[in-house]
Amino acid sequence: MHEGEAHTDAELVRGLVAAQFPRWAGLRVTPLPSYGTDNAIYRLGDAYSVRLPRIPAALGQVELERRWLPVLAPHLPAEVPEPVAVGAPALEYPHPWAVYRWIEGTNPVTPDGLAAPLAAFVAALRRIDTAGGPPAGPGGRGGSLRGRDMTGWIAQLAGEYDPALLSAVYEADRSAPAWDGPPVWVHGDLHAGNLLVRDGGLAAVLDWSCLAVGDPAVDLLPAWLLLDAAGRAEFRERLDPDEASWRRGRAWAFAMGLAALPYYRDTNPFLANLGRYAITEVLAEVG
Numbered sequence: 001m002h003e004g005e006a007h008t009d010a011e012l013v014r015g016l017v018a019a020q021f022p023r024w025a026g027l028r029v030t031p032l033p034s035y036g037t038d039n040a041i042y043r044l045g046d047a048y049s050v051r052l053p054r055i056p057a058a059l060g061q062v063e064l065e066r067r068w069l070p071v072l073a074p075h076l077p078a079e080v081p082e083p084v085a086v087g088a089p090a091l092e093y094p095h096p097w098a099v100y101r102w103i104e105g106t107n108p109v110t111p112d113g114l115a116a117p118l119a120a121f122v123a124a125l126r127r128i129d130t131a132g133g134p135p136a137g138p139g140g141r142g143g144s145l146r147g148r149d150m151t152g153w154i155a156q157l158a159g160e161y162d163p164a165l166l167s168a169v170y171e172a173d174r175s176a177p178a179w180d181g182p183p184v185w186v187h188g189d190l191h192a193g194n195l196l197v198r199d200g201g202l203a204a205v206l207d208w209s210c211l212a213v214g215d216p217a218v219d220l221l222p223a224w225l226l227l228d229a230a231g232r233a234e235f236r237e238r239l240d241p242d243e244a245s246w247r248r249g250r251a252w253a254f255a256m257g258l259a260a261l262p263y264y265r266d267t268n269p270f271l272a273n274l275g276r277y278a279i280t281e282v283l284a285e286v287g
Contacts, residue, residue: 006094007055008040013050016097020087023046024099033266034193037268038209039052044099044227047109048084052097057180061209061214062096064134068211072185075128077120078205079103079196080157105196107205109225117202118190119238122219126184133213141188145174145251161279166258169286173251178213186218187211189226191274217241219251224281225274234282254282 010029018025027045034041038061042050053059066083073080082101088094108114127180129158154166187194188210196204223232236246257278264271 004166005033006052007008008042008052008093010042012014012091013044013052013095016087016093017044017050017099019090021085021099022244031082033130034245035279037264037271039207043102043192047102049100050097051100051101052093053095056095059095064211065208066098068138069131069208070131072125072128077122078202080208081204081206103196103204103206105198108197109190109282110228111135111192111231112223113200114195114197114202115227115234116238118195118222119225121202121205122187122190122216122239125219128185130183130185130213134211135183136186136212136214140182140212141216141252142212143187144178144215145255148174148255150255150258152263153168153203153258157258157279162210165283169282170251170254170258172286173247175255176247176251179217179245179248183213185211186214186216188218188221190222191218191269195226213249215245215276217245217248218252220246221253221256224250224253224278224285229281232285250282250285253278257282262279 010031013029017027017029023045026049029050030043032041032049033042037211038054038057040052040054044050053061063079065093066086069080071082073082081103085099103172117137129172138144139148150170151167157163157166183246187205187208189207190205194205194208195202195274220239222234227235241249257275260271261279264275
């Protein structure tokens with residue numbers, strides 16, 4: 001999916017585990033399909049998973065999750081990944097990597113019943129003390145979209161959408177008034193590929209690579225990346241964001257859609273379809 005990806009396979013993972021964590025050397029290693037793009041994921045026995053960054057841009061995720069997920073987990077109404085070991089580069093694999101506890105569940109295939117638990121999860125995350133938390137960068141999740149030009153991505157969608165319309169919608173929402181309240185914890189990437197459901201309810205929230213302290217609007221993303229119109233209305237009612245925050249959240253969803261659809265069109269059908277869904281839902285809402 002990206003230029004310069006580090007190669008991984010089950011044999012490599014077995015070698016890394018055997019050399020660095022011999023207590024797990026006899027466990028089977030199974031590659032897992034993943035909707036993500038930054039990491040390759042393997043199941044290790046029944047109780048663990050192994051996550052290996054594919055690209056240099058993902059390297060900070062290992063330490064970010066190791067440092068902060070144990071702090072956040074006790075305050076949240078759904079499970080989050082539990083790091084249990086961090087491995088070092090070896091066997092021609094160039095990056096740090098991590099072992100996590102396995103969480104049972106499946107990615108949701110419909111948004112039914114998810115608006116309320118997602119809103120509760122976001123609300124709980126926002127209430128956690130932010131002392132010492134990593135601040136969002138100017139253009140990162142939880143930061144501002146004011147400096148993000150989407151012209152190049154929009155141009156690649158000219159065969160499917162009216163570029164002038166896409167530009168107008170994006171510019172209108174990203175110009176919403178900036179957040180002037182206290183910064184809060186944000187997950188920054190809430191969509192179906194990062195959620196697990198079990199027994200009909202929200203079981204876990206995965207992939208905290210965008211974790212930061214910043215503008216809460218970015219965690220409104222599932223309103224357009226996952227939920228339908230009815231679910232979006234319930235999600236909005238439960239979180240009760242001000243109008244400017246709703247517009248900033250919509251701008252984030254639209255920007256993600258505008259980039260994901262052309263970038264992943266030929267390499268990651270899930271993310272390409274996620275991009276198309278976001279564009280469709282935003283356009284439907286703004287009329």
